[in-house]
Amino acid sequence: MPPCIHPSIQPTTTMTPASPITQPSPAIPVAQPPPIPHGETSIHASDDYSPAMEVPSNESESTGPPWLITLDSLIVDYEVKRAIDELVKGHYKEAWTGWGKVPKDVRQRIFTAFKGIYTWEPQHESSVLRHFSHEASEWLKKNLYLAHKLYKAPFPWMGPVVWEGLQRYWELEEFKRISEKNKQNRPEIGSSSTVIYRGGSVSTAVHRLRLAEELGREPTPKECFIRTHGKKDSTLEAGRATKIVEQFEKAIVRQMRSRRR
Numbered sequence: 001m002p003p004c005i006h007p008s009i010q011p012t013t014t015m016t017p018a019s020p021i022t023q024p025s026p027a028i029p030v031a032q033p034p035p036i037p038h039g040e041t042s043i044h045a046s047d048d049y050s051p052a053m054e055v056p057s058n059e060s061e062s063t064g065p066p067w068l069i070t071l072d073s074l075i076v077d078y079e080v081k082r083a084i085d086e087l088v089k090g091h092y093k094e095a096w097t098g099w100g101k102v103p104k105d106v107r108q109r110i111f112t113a114f115k116g117i118y119t120w121e122p123q124h125e126s127s128v129l130r131h132f133s134h135e136a137s138e139w140l141k142k143n144l145y146l147a148h149k150l151y152k153a154p155f156p157w158m159g160p161v162v163w164e165g166l167q168r169y170w171e172l173e174e175f176k177r178i179s180e181k182n183k184q185n186r187p188e189i190g191s192s193s194t195v196i197y198r199g200g201s202v203s204t205a206v207h208r209l210r211l212a213e214e215l216g217r218e219p220t221p222k223e224c225f226i227r228t229h230g231k232k233d234s235t236l237e238a239g240r241a242t243k244i245v246e247q248f249e250k251a252i253v254r255q256m257r258s259r260r261r
Contacts, residue, residue: 066119074131075248076225078197078204080118084132085139087113089157095165097144097175099137110136196237199228222248 073080087110096102111132120128147154147163148170154163169175199207207228211219219227222245226234229241236242 066115066117069118069120070221071120071124071127071131071251072221072248074128074135075244075251076221078199078228081135083117084114084135088136088139092140092157093159093162095162095169096140097166097169099133099140102140107133107136196241197228198230204228 091110
């Protein structure tokens, strides 16, 4: 399988133009991944909406054809996760207190925009939607927690009206009761609930290319994940990072078994 170059990496040239040339903006704005909090859980409604409900949309910022990804990419590829996060951020226009509270038509628009950037095998549609919804839900929950408990201030993508609505919700007795109940039921897992990106300012795609040069072959998604999230000795922190690799290995085993049938 040839190396996959992410659309956010622009090709270089040695030619000197006669006049300045304005480069197009990347499909997804570069943003540093925020820390993952260890508390606060939002209320979520059911996310089991059908992927067959297609809503035409021109909201994708991709300027080229969709890039083919696998189910593994949704688990280990930081660029894919960042694309989901940026799309959710760009569509967050009301005081939605969780992914399940986002109207179905808005969720579908976000997913349709994601399909304008990436594509996958048709048989993986439901699995991709499930992973997409999980990432979107976790990202929104995490950032609502940060704004509420840590920063006590809105993010730039939260408008004044949205922030006022969130503050009113957080002051409700029902929300406080549910938060306290979740706090009591939450196990003490500490830092094991976080996954730290250790690739610095270099994207996953660039790390993949460098690793391919070192190995003399295309690296596996697992090898790329260890390179970007592992420690200097190529080991992973116990906790969520290790669990992600275990899930990936189980997915490979299931795939091999299905091929033998």
